[in-house]
Amino acid sequence: MLSRREPACACRVCGVSGWSSGCAWVLVAASQLARDKRRPPSRGRGIALGRRARRACLACAPQSPRVVRQRLGCSHPCRRPWSAASATTHGALAGPDERFAVAPMLDVTNHHFRALCRILSKRAVLYTEMIVDNTLIYNQDKPVMMERWLAHDAVQHPIVLQLGGADPDKLAEAARLAAAFRYDAINLNCGCPSPRVAGKGCFGASLMLDAQNVARCCRRMAEATEHTVPVTVKCRIGVDRADETYDFVRDFVRVVHEQGGVRVFAIHARAAWLNGLSPAQNRNIPPLKYEYVSRLADEFPDCTFVLNGGIKSIDDACEVLEKERQRAESQTSTEAGSAASGGRFHGVMLGRAVQNDPWGILSQVDKRLYGDEASGTHLQTREQVVLEYGRYAQRVMDTEPTASLHHVLGPVLDIFHGAPRGRIFRRTVDSAIKDKLNATDALHAALAEIDERVRCASYDEMLVQRQLAGAERSNMSAQPPSSSSKRPRTAPTDVPSATLQIQST
Missing domain, CATH: 3.20.20.70 (Aldolase class I)
Incomplete structure (x- = not known):
């Protein structure tokens, strides 16, 4: 039972909570309201929630013809009012x-x-x-x-x-x-x-x-x-x-x-x-x-x-x-004037x-x-993307305790595709999940394994880095091997002299 004295429900998507948030909504099955045979409660009145009730604020509420949305309190005009006509x-x-x-x-x-x-x-x-x-x-x-x-x-x-x-x-x-x-x-x-x-x-x-x-x-x-x-x-x-x-x-x-x-x-x-x-x-x-x-x-x-x-x-x-x-x-x-x-x-x-x-x-x-x-x-770095997705993943885990963290973080595992230590990023996320870290901590730990020049580079900067790395590799392959690299083979000092004489003969 929700009452005026209790804190409002938290949105299952964005995590907004509190009566002062302005758009706290409760989703209740229409069949339950039919059994109650009463109008949806106005602000300040309680409402009995069934086991399958779902909570969401108006901006995040899924639109379903079989779900009744009941506004518990709103201090400002709703951004996306829902109606059958809309x-x-x-x-x-x-x-x-x-x-x-x-x-x-x-x-x-x-x-x-x-x-x-x-x-x-x-x-x-x-x-x-x-x-x-x-x-x-x-x-x-x-x-x-x-x-x-x-x-x-x-x-x-x-x-x-x-x-x-x-x-x-x-x-x-x-x-x-x-x-x-x-x-x-x-x-x-x-x-x-x-x-x-x-x-x-x-x-x-x-x-x-x-x-x-x-x-x-x-x-x-x-x-x-x-x-x-x-x-x-x-x-x-x-x-x-x-x-x-x-x-x-x-x-x-x-x-x-x-x-x-x-x-x-x-x-x-x-x-x-x-x-x-x-x-x-x-x-x-x-x-x-x-x-x-x-x-x-x-x-x-x-x-x-x-x-x-x-x-x-x-x-x-x-x-x-x-x-x-x-x-x-x-x-x-060529077909100018032709229909x-x-x-x-x-x-x-x-x-x-x-x-x-x-x-x-x-x-x-x-x-x-x-x-x-x-x-x-086009200016976003991969670090910015990972951190923003981490905030989304944390909201999901906070509002859906039964959600699988591995399933939620799965889409971001290939964000460093083709980058140095990209596989290390994936393995670190997997290890953090096994260690039961939350979504934000898991992604922060994985980001720490990536070089700052890689994770903080925009797409254009990444292309420049690849060109420089390719030019450096081509220069190294074009250079002839130096004479100093070919060192004469010497006998190990710890080999007995008798053994050296046998090898020389």
Whole structure:
């Protein structure tokens, strides 16, 4: 029982507590209020909390249609007032600007990884892990589970939810449940080659074999959200070797676009070979065909295409987009006055490269791809990123005692990818977790193992350091070995003289 005399509950996300904080909220299951048959208490009155109640301030509260928010006290206007109307009109805005997107990755792009990504880039579009439609449908009466799968912080926008499934009715119900969480778009997975998804699950990449069904799924999802949340598709250029042709992917895009109303396609420029290759092999072995995506952009100029696959660094991303821009401009100039002039793909999507080197890629996205230097993310040092993420991790551990510290700190382990003593940083974090240190102390101990010139260098300074180190290594290899380095072999002084005479004879 909470009363006016007791301290207010602490927000489970940001840790704000106290009645004077201005935005202390309590989340109570709607079914519990129905049993109580009374109105939510006003300021100063107590409220009985169930075992599954969740606490959060207004700025961090997850948006759920089955959760009732009750303001216990507010001394200033709330920053993000929630209402059913705002939940349904949020998606009426245009879809996110996907010049750069972090690809959905199972067991990777969770809440904590997205928190790190947003520290590194304010403009990159973030995707969630794929959530199967049945997961949301079977848990819709469990607010805690819905929060676990769909809740996200306000700072993570722009964010896209990826759904998996093949049944139009189930996907429509899942989209309806997710719409109240105010995602910037909902994406249908038509590209995952995993046997559990495309094989036994009969969705993912195998959906490309039935474009009519994909169009029905997308149309029903848009209708379920009252056309307020953009529905997008992530797919491949083909399925198996027999369908690895441009005509196949062109016909798929045409059907989904014309009959399903989809205008945004994120395309992995490889075919999905479902027989004989693992998901990891499907990311590398099938040949890349960027020209297919370029031809799609020419043939469907009113659609937005995001290129995925084979891009390993921020330099690769800029180079690919620049080549595509030059190609589109040259084609437009040669076809001046012709109605057949096309477009170009809009952006790029990276997955494993961001997972392996988050700072080296995301810290440069705002400046180099969006032309936004005001965010200042390109000037962040790795030490600043680690310390800010450490504060986030500590808030999570303080408000969720059952959370795994290893799971929370997992995304930041590769922040020193390719840097000297980067592996020492990882091992120190692991050792600190085993020694039961808190998140802040664990990261401080790991930072102490990294040279100050490395951890306090911005991205541009890091490039200069690498150039100097490379020049020094090349100079050392070019120098001939000095004569002083070749010392004559001498007999050890502790060997008996008789032994020396035997060796000489």
